[in-house]
Amino acid sequence: MQSVTQHGAASGAAGRPNLPTPPPHVAAALPDPHTILKHPSEEEYFSQIAPEAVEHAPLPSFDPGVFNNELLKLRLYPTLDPKDPTKVKEPEGNIVEGTYMGTQLALAEAARRTHTRFRYASLFDVLGVEPSLPRLMSLEEQRKLYQYSAYPKNADGTPAPYPPHLEHIPSDQDYSLFAIFNKIGLIETQVILQKITPDEDGFRGRTKEWILEKLRAVAYGGEPEKGINIQDVVDYNRHHRKCGTDLARGGNIGLLDDWYSDRRFADQQFTGTNPTTITRASPSWIAGFKKAAEIGGYGKWVSALSKADPASLFVQDGSYLRKAIGVSDPEAVVQYKPPGADDNWAVGAVSLFQLHEDGKLHPIAICIDYKGSMEKSVTIFNRRMAPSDPSNGEKEDWPWRCAKTSAQVTDWMRHELAVHLTLSHFVEEAIIVATNRTIPMTHAVYKILSPHWYKTLSLNAGARVTLIPQIISDLVGISLDQCYSYIRHAYDTYDFVKSYVPNDLDRRGFPNTPEGLEHPRYKNYPYAKNILALWCTLRTYVKSKLLLSFPTDASVAADKPIQDWVREVKTAASIPSFPEIKTIDQLVDAVTMCIHIASPFHSAVNYLQNFYQAFVVAKPPSLCRPPPRTLEQLRAYKEPDLVAALPINRQRQWLLAAQVPWLLSFRVEADRSLLNYAASQWNVYKYKTSPAEQAVREASRKLYGDLQALQKKFFYNSAAMDKGSIPYMVLDPGFTAVSILI
Numbered sequence: 012m013q014s015v016t017q018h019g020a021a022s023g024a025a026g027r028p029n030l031p032t033p034p035p036h037v038a039a040a041l042p043d044p045h046t047i048l049k050h051p052s053e054e055e056y057f058s059q060i061a062p063e064a065v066e067h068a069p070l071p072s073f074d075p076g077v078f079n080n081e082l083l084k085l086r087l088y089p090t091l092d093p094k095d096p097t098k099v100k101e102p103e104g105n106i107v108e109g110t111y112m113g114t115q116l117a118l119a120e121a122a123r124r125t126h127t128r129f130r131y132a133s134l135f136d137v138l139g140v141e142p143s144l145p146r147l148m149s150l151e152e153q154r155k156l157y158q159y160s161a162y163p164k165n166a167d168g169t170p171a172p173y174p175p176h177l178e179h180i181p182s183d184q185d186y187s188l189f190a191i192f193n194k195i196g197l198i199e200t201q202v203i204l205q206k207i208t209p210d211e212d213g214f215r216g217r218t219k220e221w222i223l224e225k226l227r228a229v230a231y232g233g234e235p236e237k238g239i240n241i242q243d244v245v246d247y248n249r250h251h252r253k254c255g256t257d258l259a260r261g262g263n264i265g266l267l268d269d270w271y272s273d274r275r276f277a278d279q280q281f282t283g284t285n286p287t288t289i290t291r292a293s294p295s296w297i298a299g300f301k302k303a304a305e306i307g308g309y310g311k312w313v314s315a316l317s318k319a320d321p322a323s324l325f326v327q328d329g330s331y332l333r334k335a336i337g338v339s340d341p342e343a344v345v346q347y348k349p350p351g352a353d354d355n356w357a358v359g360a361v362s363l364f365q366l367h368e369d370g371k372l373h374p375i376a377i378c379i380d381y382k383g384s385m386e387k388s389v390t391i392f393n394r395r396m397a398p399s400d401p402s403n404g405e406k407e408d409w410p411w412r413c414a415k416t417s418a419q420v421t422d423w424m425r426h427e428l429a430v431h432l433t434l435s436h437f438v439e440e441a442i443i444v445a446t447n448r449t450i451p452m453t454h455a456v457y458k459i460l461s462p463h464w465y466k467t468l469s470l471n472a473g474a475r476v477t478l479i480p481q482i483i484s485d486l487v488g489i490s491l492d493q494c495y496s497y498i499r500h501a502y503d504t505y506d507f508v509k510s511y512v513p514n515d516l517d518r519r520g521f522p523n524t525p526e527g528l529e530h531p532r533y534k535n536y537p538y539a540k541n542i543l544a545l546w547c548t549l550r551t552y553v554k555s556k557l558l559l560s561f562p563t564d565a566s567v568a569a570d571k572p573i574q575d576w577v578r579e580v581k582t583a584a585s586i587p588s589f590p591e592i593k594t595i596d597q598l599v600d601a602v603t604m605c606i607h608i609a610s611p612f613h614s615a616v617n618y619l620q621n622f623y624q625a626f627v628v629a630k631p632p633s634l635c636r637p638p639p640r641t642l643e644q645l646r647a648y649k650e651p652d653l654v655a656a657l658p659i660n661r662q663r664q665w666l667l668a669a670q671v672p673w674l675l676s677f678r679v680e681a682d683r684s685l686l687n688y689a690a691s692q693w694n695v696y697k698y699k700t701s702p703a704e705q706a707v708r709e710a711s712r713k714l715y716g717d718l719q720a721l722q723k724k725f726f727y728n729s730a731a732m733d734k735g736s737i738p739y740m741v742l743d744p745g746f747t748a749v750s751i752l753i
């Protein structure tokens with residue numbers, strides 16, 4: 012018997028760890044893995060996800076222009092039953108929203124109706140003990156509290172690790188990580204990180220071994236030399252997964268028999284964790300791949316590429332890796348050895364796809380690690396020329412599977428470090444700080460944006476302190492300094508205006524109108540349809556609200572806070588592509604974008620992490636072996652070569668790579684969804700009487716109605732994909748979080 016891990020689990024026959032297999036009656040009761048592909052019927056679906064009626068759902072959102080905690084304490088404390096803080100007396104008389112009595116009603120409602128973990132937070136709000144309501148501050152006070160960290164250089168001239176961010180979190184925005192994440196999940200993560208030792212720190216009397224034993228439910232500690240193959244990992248995954256707290260209720264891609272196939276690989280470019288970067292191939296990429304086909308002797312592909320409509324060719328272009336991490340030699344091997352662990356390799360793969368007229372996306376070729384030219388890089392072409400080609404050889408096509416793994420490694424880093432963390436979490440934080448430094452809390456722009464900042468500042472601080480230096484840098488094939496550089500590169504090359512949804516679709520070569528996306532060619536790209544529909548809906552809402560305060564372009568151009576905001580975001584927040592704002596439409600676009608980043612965009616790239624990443628072999632964060640240096644080497648690859656490149660026998664790495672996506676994929680609580688936000692806005696203005704207030708109520712009512720209509724539309728968009736596609740419901744407004752809160 013050989014020891015598998017430093018934690019003492021012994022391996023069994025053929026190097027398998029001695030982990031409990033479920034008893035037959037449990038195994039028999041496990042759902043058919045293919046249920047994850049099944050759409051519920053329309054009725055089933057809407058009965059599960061349709062929000063409760065507005066009367067039962069909303070948690071009022073708060074208007075900072077009205078609130079002041081000191082006053083709340085005085086006014087509201089006496090209404091509570093001192094013996095039972097869960098009882099909140101409802102005020103009597105005619106309640107007018109916008110008054111303290113109206114506020115009181117809203118808070119009482121919140122406390123009474125919130126049956127989630129926020130229940131006590133709401134009560135604390137009422138008591139003023141642990142306020143999550145923004146305290147009404149003057150702009151001067153805001154500026155004192157919201158200070159930027161140094162960027163781009165530290166005082167000593169060295170590059171600052173992160174984009175501009177908040178120096179100190181104000182107390183009313185300060186959430187402990189235990190108030191953000193599932194508590195047990197967080198403790199498990201800390202055990203893996205060895206931040207706590209449970210037997211010493213008294214985690215309910217459990218030992219470290221106990222927790223690690225639980226965690227092995229997601230880890231496969233095997234030794235490839237002893238004959239472990241990928242099917243063993245697949246079998247293990249069927250019965251050892253963490254509990255279902257995400258949208259897919261614990262399912263993951265490894266449950267599908269064809270998880271490694273061309274079809275699933277292609278589908279992920281449109282509906283996976285990163286559906287945001289697939290882009291029409293430029294003439295130079297098309298020429299480069301033709302050249303590679305010639306070099307590799309792929310005659311059929313040389314001729315197919317010459318005949319292909321260039322508009323049907325798309326790339327996932329990770330070729331910028333070395334530039335982004337500050338390595339000037341384009342041929343340098345990118346490799347990093349975390350302290351106390353084995354080496355990891357990073358690659359900058361470029362994948363070429365063809366989008367067929369019937370909507371099927373097909374992978375054509377993969378340059379496994381771009382080294383400055385196609386001649387110097389290894390590029391392999393798919394044996395299957397079209398999606399309809401027989402798929403029975405796919406499982407054993409090890410060279411091609413290795414290439415797809417390289418593409419997944421490239422996208423793991425790009426998705427997590429660039430798209431998710433930087434272009435969502437960090438860009439939004441820079442906006443939050445800039446807004447607080449320039450726009451008073453009573454201003455229309457502040458009021459419309461601030462509900463979308465819930466928990467973000469504390470969460471991002473956790474990402475800077477722990478996630479990147481202690482988790483990501485141990486998983487990827489680049490050093491911590493290179494991670495910083497990669498993040499800064501994503502930030503510095505970000506174009507705010509070009510990332511507006513219609514502009515983004517257009518620059519990536521997709522139609523940017525709902526009608527254009529109706530073409531059957533785009534039937535498998537529901538992300539594009541849904542994100543555009545949400546953009547249009549949010550924009551309509553933002554415009555109707557902002558028009559109340561800014562009826563003319565001149566009023567926008569003359570507004571000092573808005574002009575200060577623009578300057579601050581461009582300079583102190585280092586987003587020079589933030590637009591000049593002189594017209595109402597420019598203002599509406601910029602504000603819509605700030606909401607888009609915090610809500611739909613982040614939800615799309617956050618909440619599918621467990622499904623696509625917890626089965627680590629499907630999308631590993633790095634390679635555990637150097638990538639092949641020649642096409643001949645790659646063509647000779649067999650299963651053991653792929654196994655050796657995967658973190659199958661690296662328990663800590665596997666644990667972290669599976670655990671963290673699970674921790675970050677918890678479904679949003681119903682009262683923090685975008686849909687509920689709309690309902691609560693509508694509710695808050697229920698008692699408002701002035702024409703302007705009624706107009707806000709009407710805008711919120713429309714937003715709620717529009718979002719409900721989108722729920723249906725998104726269901727049909729998902730159902731319209733090819734048979735057997737993984738349902739795409741992550742942007743359902745009932746599942747979309749109002750802010751970056753995880």
Ligand SMILES: CCCCC/C=C\[C@@H](/C=C\CCCCCCCC(=O)O)OO
Binds near residue numbers: 427470474477675753
């Ligand atoms: C596995 C890679 C995940 C990348 C996630 C990117 C963004 C993430 C931001 C913050 C998460 C913070 C996690 C902190 C874990 C802290 C453990 C501890 O300190 O005890 O959001 O989704």
Ligand SMILES: [Fe+2]
Binds near residue numbers: 431436617675751753
């Ligand atoms: Fe996130």
